Amino acid sequence: MAVNRIEQKFADLKKEDRSALVTFTTAGDPDYDTALDILKGLPTAGADIIELGMPFSDPMADGPAIQAASIRALKAGMTAAKTLQMVQEFRGLDQTTPIILMGYYNPIYIYGVDRFLDDALDAGVDGLIIVDLPPEEDAELAIPAGQAGMGCIHLATPTTDEDRLAHILKNATGFVYYVSIAGITGTREPDLAPVKAAVDMIRRQTDLPVAIGFGIKTPENVYNFAKIADAVVVGSAIVNIIEVNIDQEGLAKPELKSRVLDFVGTLSLRKGKV
Amino acid sequence: MTKNTYRSGPDNDGRYGDFGGRFVSETLMPLILDLEKAYVASKDDPAFKAEFDNLLAEYVGRPSPLYFAERLTEHLNGAKIYFKREELNHTGAHKINNCIGQILLARRMGKSRIIAETGAGQHGVATATVCARFGMKCVVYMGEKDIERQKPNVFRMKLLGAEVVPVTCGSESLKDAMNEAMRDWVANVEDTFYIIGTAAGPHPYPELVRDFQCVIGHETREQILEREGRLPDSLVACVGGGSNAIGLFHPFLDDDIDMYGVEAAGYGIDTDKHAASLTGGKPGVLHGNRTYLLMDDDGQIEEAHSISAGLDYPGIGPEHSWLHETGRVKYVPITDSQALEAFQLCTEYEGIIPALESAHAIAYVIELAPTLPKDHIMVMNLSGRGDKDIFTVATALGAEI
Structure with a gap:
């Protein structure tokens, strides 16, 4: 069961008494081979959990950085099937790092929900975060995913109150993703105090681990938010490094991979600091 | 339901x-x-x-007239054509x-x-x-x-x-x-x-x-009953997202009336440059709803094309998708060039410059009306006026302003 890899990871980290660094990159950005290379390097560089973006033509919840990443990946020919293939290739090397696919519902809906869940589990995907599926639409994917043993990570946000949270948690598995700002990815930095209050509220209602994401950009941000949550997600800041390391033809510069992985190294929580 | x-x-x-x-x-x-x-x-x-x-009533100027398009009716020599004059509203559209x-x-x-x-x-x-x-x-x-x-x-x-x-x-x-x-x-x-x-x-x-736009259909019902003493036989409206169409159609859905939603077929639905999501798309999820969308095999949304900016959208309102699947409303494609011809015909015969969106509906009226008997009453939603489109039309006709 895919959920087990997520549970195992959080259990291991608990023993180390630290939180998880979750990195986000978009599958196929800037091309399949470079993205796979980055993916393979992430666990060693410091990623404890990998969020892999499934590119979509209309990423409504994303800011400019991840929008651009999606467009680059689609231009390079990325598809849902190739995203799963990429995960499968990664699993040839790494059996323990959880991989969570993050994206929008339409490509999964068109792939076919049941077939997608089968293929994603076969490929070694552990969980899904689908931004445009609130709990009102759990019957679409969250419930079948739960039955198949695929983690279905639900989002809580600054607009979530206690009653709403109970509703969100009903079919939530894996962990809870707290969206730390009301807004899109990669924009303003969240304040610590309201995020801590929200994480505390979530913890009063569930034993699932809590991750924090949106607007977390620097090693200092990661360090500070890691103190109040089980996992911290960095996305746009990593994707920005990809963007500045491609040439005018959209091809990866030779130093792209090492630049990305070096940056992830600075974010790593493995130093026993937290 | x-x-x-x-x-x-x-x-x-x-x-x-x-x-x-x-x-x-x-x-x-x-x-x-x-x-x-x-x-x-x-x-x-x-x-x-x-x-x-x-x-x-006082700000928008409703009710909008139901107008008998006499010269167009004579010219097409078939169904009796009425325009619901939404283009006369304040700001020029529904x-x-x-x-x-x-x-x-x-x-x-x-x-x-x-x-x-x-x-x-x-x-x-x-x-x-x-x-x-x-x-x-x-x-x-x-x-x-x-x-x-x-x-x-x-x-x-x-x-x-x-x-x-x-x-x-x-x-x-x-x-x-x-x-x-x-x-x-x-x-x-x-x-x-x-x-x-x-x-x-x-x-x-x-x-x-839909509910706010249903004023179009409710007024039409009253006006046609007063004018003709009976309900129309058919309704025609253009559909992009479909608000003017659903506003006209919805109050009549349970009546025995044929309804036609006219989609923008751009260069033609057999090309990749159109905006006909029902005729040329399939169900998917975008912008908060499941509906018919133009997309590729991977579920990536495709760009729509229409000469009319208001119809240039790769989706359609979800109720239209349902009315399409149930067969209650028939959805038909009209190309850019058909819409342009209709734009000119309406302007020349009725002295009304229609929006390019509405010109799609007129183009279907031009196609359909001549095939129908003279006692057939057809109401078309003239959803917007065309002043905004004169530059686009001039370019398309090769004219200089």
């Missing part, structure tokens, strides 16, 4: 059959649920209805009906800032207009390509005090403007109300936009 009516949707989950729903990010959900509550409460509030009706309703809801919910997306600029102008009328801040998202081809409307919006934000991502047209509006909304949930311009988006938008 009960089986013997087409008018009971949506269900409690915001569905019309399998279509519709609430496919939005969690940040927006509490607001969407609040909007639903506010809308339900407004329906039971006589003061809300009285204010809406009063504004439609869009204002919905904007009045939504800004009253925004005020009821205590919101002070309005955002909107626009394609042709008609909805943007209508939104900027009601914002000026109610003293609210207004931000309109508009694709850069549309800003270029709808300059008069951009200037109108600015005169009305709106900020027009150019959208440079994607195809730089309506779909991308909607993405950008949703990004603004999610970052400003506290004070911002999103006035969606068509009967699409997450529940309850398709329902409330």
Whole structure:
């Protein structure tokens, strides 16, 4: 069961008494081979959990950085099937790092929900975060995913109150993703105090681990938010490094991979600091 | 939904059959649920209805006339053709009906800032207009390509005090403007109300936009009964998102009347340059609802094309998808060049310059009317006026202004 890899990871980290660094990159950005290379390097560089973006033509919840990443990946020919293939290739090397696919519902809906869940589990995907599926639409994917043993990570946000949270948690598995700002990815930095209050509220209602994401950009941000949550997600800041390391033809510069992985190294929580 | 009516949707989950729903990010959900509550409460509030009706009468200029298009009828030598003259409304299109309703809801919910997306600029102008009328801040998202081809409307919006934000991502047209509006909304949930311009988006938008636009159909029913002593035999309207069409059709769905929704077929539905999501698309999920969409095999949304900026959208309102699948409404494609011909014919024979959107409906009337007997009564929604389109038409005809 895919959920087990997520549970195992959080259990291991608990023993180390630290939180998880979750990195986000978009599958196929800037091309399949470079993205796979980055993916393979992430666990060693410091990623404890990998969020892999499934590119979509209309990423409504994303800011400019991840929008651009999606467009680059689609231009390079990325598809849902190739995203799963990429995960499968990664699993040839790494059996323990959880991989969570993050994206929008339409490509999964068109792939076919049941077939997608089968293929994603076969490929070694552990969980899904689908931004445009609130709990009102759990019957679409969250419930079948739960039955198949695929983690279905639900989002809580600054607009979530206690009653709403109970509703969100009903079919939530894996962990809870707290969206730390009301807004899109990669924009303003969240304040610590309201995020801590929200994480505390979530913890009063569930034993699932809590991750924090949106607007977390620097090693200092990661360090500070890691103190109040089980996992911290960095996305746009990593994707920005990809963007500045491609040439005018959209091809990866030779130093792209090492630049990305070096940056992830600075974010790593493995130093026993937290 | 009960089986013997087409008018009971949506269900409690915001569905019309399998279509519709609430496919939005969690940040927006509490607001969407609040909007639903506010809308339900407004329906039971006589003061809300009285204010809406009063504004439609005195500010919009309703009822809009039902006009017998005598020369076009003679020319086509078939069905008796009536135009529902929505282009005579304040701001020149049906869009204002919905904007009045939504800004009253925004005020009821205590919101002070309005955002909107626009394609042709008609909805943007209508939104900027009601914002000026109610003293609210207004931000309109508009694709850069549309800003270029709808300059008069951009200037109108600015005169009305709106900020027009150019959208440079994607195809730089309506779909991308909607993405950008949703990004603004999610970052400003506290004070911002999103006035969606068509009967699409997450529940309850398709329902409330339809209900505000149903004034078109309700008036038509009264007017045709007074004029002809009976209901029409057929209704024709263009569909982009489909708000003018659903506004005309919905009050008649349970009557024995043929209905035609006219989609923009661009260069032709056998090309990849069209906007006919029912004829050339398949069901998918975008912008908060499940509906027919233009997309590739991987579920990536494709760019639409139409000479009419208001129809240049790769989706359609969810209720139309349902009416299409149930077969209650027939959806037909009309190309750019057919619409251009109809634009000219209507102008020459009736002295009415129609919007390029509405010209699609006229083009189908031109196709259909001659095949019908003279006692067949047909009502077409002339949803907007064409002043905004004269530059596009001039370019297409190779004329210089």
